Amino acid sequence: MKKPAILILFSALFSVVIMATDVAAVSYGDDYYVQSDGLNVSGRWIDYTKSPLEYHPCSSTDISGSYVSILSKAAKNDPAVDEYYQSFLRAIKNDGVWGAAQHHRQYSGVEYDEVIIAFSEDPNTVPIGFNSQMGIIATPLTNTNNSWKMFTIKGFVGNQTTRCGGDYTVTVETLGANQWAIFSTSPTAYVSHGDWLWVKTYFINAPINYPAGYEGKQINKTGVVKWASDSLTPAWSYAVDNKSLTVNSLLTDDQIDKYQIDVCLFQIPNNIQGDNFNEYVYDCKSRPPIEHEFEQLGNYNIIHRVQTVDGQWFDSARVLNIDGSTYNSTVGSAGSNKAILDSLGKISTNTHGLSNIITAPLGLLANLPNLANSCAPVTAPLGSLGNITFPCMTPIYQEKLGNLFTIWQIVLVGVFSYRMGLALFQKIKNISSPNDDRIEVVNL
Amino acid sequence: MNDVLNSNFLDNVIVMILQILTAITNVILFPINLLIDSLFPDFSAALGYITQFFDLVQQYLAWVLSFLGIPAVLVTLVLAYYLFSVTTTLGVWGVKLALKWIGHFT
Numbered sequence: 001m002k003k004p005a006i007l008i009l010f011s012a013l014f015s016v017v018i019m020a021t022d023v024a025a026v027s028y029g030d031d032y033y034v035q036s037d038g039l040n041v042s043g044r045w046i047d048y049t050k051s052p053l054e055y056h057p058c059s060s061t062d063i064s065g066s067y068v069s070i071l072s073k074a075a076k077n078d079p080a081v082d083e084y085y086q087s088f089l090r091a092i093k094n095d096g097v098w099g100a101a102q103h104h105r106q107y108s109g110v111e112y113d114e115v116i117i118a119f120s121e122d123p124n125t126v127p128i129g130f131n132s133q134m135g136i137i138a139t140p141l142t143n144t145n146n147s148w149k150m151f152t153i154k155g156f157v158g159n160q161t162t163r164c165g166g167d168y169t170v171t172v173e174t175l176g177a178n179q180w181a182i183f184s185t186s187p188t189a190y191v192s193h194g195d196w197l198w199v200k201t202y203f204i205n206a207p208i209n210y211p212a213g214y215e216g217k218q219i220n221k222t223g224v225v226k227w228a229s230d231s232l233t234p235a236w237s238y239a240v241d242n243k244s245l246t247v248n249s250l251l252t253d254d255q256i257d258k259y260q261i262d263v264c265l266f267q268i269p270n271n272i273q274g275d276n277f278n279e280y281v282y283d284c285k286s287r288p289p290i291e292h293e294f295e296q297l298g299n300y301n302i303i304h305r306v307q308t309v310d311g312q313w314f315d316s317a318r319v320l321n322i323d324g325s326t327y328n329s330t331v332g333s334a335g336s337n338k339a340i341l342d343s344l345g346k347i348s349t350n351t352h353g354l355s356n357i358i359t360a361p362l363g364l365l366a367n368l369p370n371l372a373n374s375c376a377p378v379t380a381p382l383g384s385l386g387n388i389t390f391p392c393m394t395p396i397y398q399e400k401l402g403n404l405f406t407i408w409q410i411v412l413v414g415v416f417s418y419r420m421g422l423a424l425f426q427k428i429k430n431i432s433s434p435n436d437d438r439i440e441v442v443n444l
Numbered sequence: 445m446n447d448v449l450n451s452n453f454l455d456n457v458i459v460m461i462l463q464i465l466t467a468i469t470n471v472i473l474f475p476i477n478l479l480i481d482s483l484f485p486d487f488s489a490a491l492g493y494i495t496q497f498f499d500l501v502q503q504y505l506a507w508v509l510s511f512l513g514i515p516a517v518l519v520t521l522v523l524a525y526y527l528f529s530v531t532t533t534l535g536v537w538g539v540k541l542a543l544k545w546i547g548h549f550t
Contacts, residue, residue, distance in 0.1 A: 359469055360495045364502055375509070
């Protein structure tokens, strides 16, 4: 009988010791941090024909790979958002602090998701703190100029007609006194002015003040690598000065170091076929900026590629018009014409089948205005004698002939303009004749 | 006038019209392309050489223009003239045809 009693006593003592050590491990704030797998946004719609009103949820969309595009799009339509967006880009580029969190809320019994992106350009802003009533929060500075700013990306709120079919809404605010950006709610969190169910952290790239004796998980500090493949910023920025192009990555040095990112710049013809860009690469660096001096003015199709350590490529393309002027990506280099051209450029050109016969000459015609300004020396192989290079003649003519060459060009333009003027006059005359049914087509 | 010719406006308009024509061509010929691709793959490949030929021409055309001393303004003007001939006359012809039909039925 003694042996079982001793065993039971020993077992009980052991359990007490285990429980004691276990309790001791849970210090203040250990269970505040909950990692979110993504950044979901969902809207809701209200049926106003019903009484009482009926509220319906919409499905969630993960925007962790596209939230920068959403912010960029909203910035174009709203000057207030644009001001925050530019500040956000500066924060990323200049070692500011920023983070993203998943907010799960409810309204009239319908649960929905929102995303907050909080940031500050000042790297010395107040660190992220732990608060027993809230959870993990960003607190404001006394000097609001350096304080935390915040985007909230909300889902569409529709009615019985539109239902879930609408765009995201982006709101902005600067955190003042008694305001917080909540990154994670504690199990006992009390949020006085909202209807939050819970908040989870996606990442916080900022100094974090862990509580004394904190033994919980370290907060994820990264989440910047993903962006939409079609977004220009913040993947990269560019500055054009006459014929010089400077391309900067908008990733921070820490991120470039950590993810071993190679930033490559490609200069490719507009009529590229396939997806093998390697033959067109002219500069590839693990640490931007990339600088390039164009020899000729003209339109250049630039592809900026970033490869992460896992081998995944992220591309963003842009047609840059090198016209001798100075502009950069943040000031807004793309005018309305270029915007249209960029969007048209996305139409996939069929490079096979019967349409070739028509589209190939059209492609050549479309490139003609650029070709006249983008001469490259022609090299002809001469077997064992080596190569012979024929240089572009225009600069040589200009140098050797001077004004005579200018007169030649004026005469050429004059004669052709005269002939075209006559032909145009005849054409308009023909058009004005009500009995003329002739149609002209491109003589291929 | 010189500012207009030297600006990219005319170039952009020309490129835009040609891009639209290209896109429309692709859409219209899509079923035929699909048929050729699936039934006559070798013929489709042969047609692909047309693009390569024009790419080759494109490589040397800039040098030829430079050799002949033809300014970019002239190229743009000639292109604009031909595009005007093609697009405007077709548009006017369409209107005339529509008016004829209306006149025929009334």
